[in-house]
Amino acid sequence: MESENPVIISYSPAAVLNLFNNSISVNQIKRIVQLKGIYLQGKGNQYSGYFYDFFRDEASDAAITILVPPLIRNEMRPNKTVTVNGFVTRRVINSSGSIQIQLTVTDLVEQTQNKYNDDDLRKIELMQQKAVNGYRDVYSWLKEKIINEEPFKVGIIIGKTGIIDNDIKHQLRESIGFYDLNFHRINLISEEEIVTTLDRLNNENYGVIAVSRGGGDNLDIFNRFKIAEKAVTLRSLFITAIGHKDDVTLLQKVADKSFITPSELGQFFNDVFNHTVEELHNSKARLIESVKLQLSANYEKQIDNLNEKLKANEELRLSTAKSLELVYQEKLVMLNGQLASEQKLQSERIGLLNEQITDYKTQVTELSGRSSVNWTMLIIAVILGLIIGYLLKGN
Incomplete structure (x- = not known):
C-alpha cells in the first residue's frame, strides 16, 4: 500500500508567533496576581491608555514590563518598593520574533521605602x-x-x-x-x-x-x-x-x-x-627520570632494531650466498651439458670427417688403380703398335 505524501503547511513569521502565543496557557493569566518590586519609570510615553514602565527585583537584574494607568502612575514613586495587583498579558514582538511577558496594573497595594538605597544598588x-x-x-x-x-x-x-x-x-x-x-x-x-x-x-x-x-x-x-x-x-x-x-x-x-x-x-x-x-624541582626530577627512562627505552629499542637488522642482513647474506651457489651449480650443470653436447657434436663431426677421409682415400686408391690400368694398356697398345708397325714394315 502506497503511503500518502504529507501535506506541507506554509506559515508566515507572524503566524508562527501568534500560534505559540495562543498555545501558552497558565493559571496566573486567568486571575489577578500580586507583584512586588522596585518601580522604574519608562520614557513617559502613553500608548493606548497605559504607560510602559518596569518592575525590577530588589536583589537581582530580573525585570518585567508593567502597563500602568495614568491615575495609578501618579501615585507611584520611582525607585520605591511597590506592590501592585494586576493580570499577566503577553505581547508578540514581530520584529524580534519574541513574546514578551507583561503585567497590566489594576491597583496600587503598597509603596514602601526600598530595602536598598541608591548607593546599595x-x-x-x-x-x-x-x-x-x-x-x-x-x-x-x-x-x-x-x-x-x-x-x-x-x-x-x-x-x-x-x-x-x-x-x-x-x-x-x-x-x-x-x-x-x-x-x-x-x-x-x-x-x-x-x-x-x-x-x-x-x-x-x-x-x-x-x-x-x-x-x-x-x-x-x-x-x-x-x-x-x-x-x-x-x-x-x-x-x-x-x-x-x-x-x-x-x-x-x-x-x-x-x-x-x-x-x-x-x-x-x-x-x-x-x-x-618545590613543585618545579619535583617536576624537573620527574622529568629527568622520565627522560632517562625514555632514552633507555629508546636506546634499547634502537639496539633491538639494529640486532634485528643485523640478523636480517645475515639471513639475507646466507640466503643470497645459497641462492648464488644454486645459480652457480645450475649454470655449471648447464655449461657441462653444453660442453658435453659440444664434445659429442665435435666427435660426430670428427667421425664424419674420418668417414669422408676414408671415402676420399678409397676414391683416390680407386683412381690410382684406374690410372695404373690405363697406363699399362697404353704401353701394351704402344708395344703392340710398334710390333704391328714393325711387322708391317717388315712385310
Missing part, C-alpha cells in the same frame, strides 16, 4: 560587574611568572606612618629576592588619593596592586563606591589586606584576593614561591 551592580568580568586567579598568575622567571612589579599601598611593610617583608623570608616590592605611602583616609594612586600604578604596568593597612576600625573609606569602581577597572591583579575579620568591605568584595592582615599577604607571597619552586 550601585554597589550591588558593581559586584555584579566584577562577577561578570571575573575574579582572577592570583595564585596561578604568580605561579606562572615564577616558573617562567618573568619579572613583574608589586605595588603595595600603605599608610604614611604605617610599619606594616616590615611585617610583609619579614613573612617573605627567602622569597623576598624574587618579588620586586614597591611600597607607596599615602593618606589612606583620602578617597581621592587612593583612587589617584590606583590609577597611577595601573598605568605604570604593575603586575599586582595591593591595598594594605594594619588592624583597627574606621573602614568606611573602603566602602566608598568610587574606590571600588576604580579597583574593578584595573588591568593589574588587585589584592586587599586591610586587617579586619568581621566587617567585609566593598573593596574586599571586588578584590581578586583578600587577606585579613598584611602578614598574611606576605605569607601568601612566600608560600606561592616556595610551593612553586
Whole structure:
C-alpha cells in the first residue's frame, strides 16, 4: 500500500508567533496576581491608555514590563518598593520574533521605602560587574611568572606612618629576592588619593596592586563606591589586606584576593614561591627520570632494531650466498651439458670427417688403380703398335 505524501503547511513569521502565543496557557493569566518590586519609570510615553514602565527585583537584574494607568502612575514613586495587583498579558514582538511577558496594573497595594538605597544598588551592580568580568586567579598568575622567571612589579599601598611593610617583608623570608616590592605611602583616609594612586600604578604596568593597612576600625573609606569602581577597572591583579575579620568591605568584595592582615599577604607571597619552586624541582626530577627512562627505552629499542637488522642482513647474506651457489651449480650443470653436447657434436663431426677421409682415400686408391690400368694398356697398345708397325714394315 502506497503511503500518502504529507501535506506541507506554509506559515508566515507572524503566524508562527501568534500560534505559540495562543498555545501558552497558565493559571496566573486567568486571575489577578500580586507583584512586588522596585518601580522604574519608562520614557513617559502613553500608548493606548497605559504607560510602559518596569518592575525590577530588589536583589537581582530580573525585570518585567508593567502597563500602568495614568491615575495609578501618579501615585507611584520611582525607585520605591511597590506592590501592585494586576493580570499577566503577553505581547508578540514581530520584529524580534519574541513574546514578551507583561503585567497590566489594576491597583496600587503598597509603596514602601526600598530595602536598598541608591548607593546599595550601585554597589550591588558593581559586584555584579566584577562577577561578570571575573575574579582572577592570583595564585596561578604568580605561579606562572615564577616558573617562567618573568619579572613583574608589586605595588603595595600603605599608610604614611604605617610599619606594616616590615611585617610583609619579614613573612617573605627567602622569597623576598624574587618579588620586586614597591611600597607607596599615602593618606589612606583620602578617597581621592587612593583612587589617584590606583590609577597611577595601573598605568605604570604593575603586575599586582595591593591595598594594605594594619588592624583597627574606621573602614568606611573602603566602602566608598568610587574606590571600588576604580579597583574593578584595573588591568593589574588587585589584592586587599586591610586587617579586619568581621566587617567585609566593598573593596574586599571586588578584590581578586583578600587577606585579613598584611602578614598574611606576605605569607601568601612566600608560600606561592616556595610551593612553586618545590613543585618545579619535583617536576624537573620527574622529568629527568622520565627522560632517562625514555632514552633507555629508546636506546634499547634502537639496539633491538639494529640486532634485528643485523640478523636480517645475515639471513639475507646466507640466503643470497645459497641462492648464488644454486645459480652457480645450475649454470655449471648447464655449461657441462653444453660442453658435453659440444664434445659429442665435435666427435660426430670428427667421425664424419674420418668417414669422408676414408671415402676420399678409397676414391683416390680407386683412381690410382684406374690410372695404373690405363697406363699399362697404353704401353701394351704402344708395344703392340710398334710390333704391328714393325711387322708391317717388315712385310
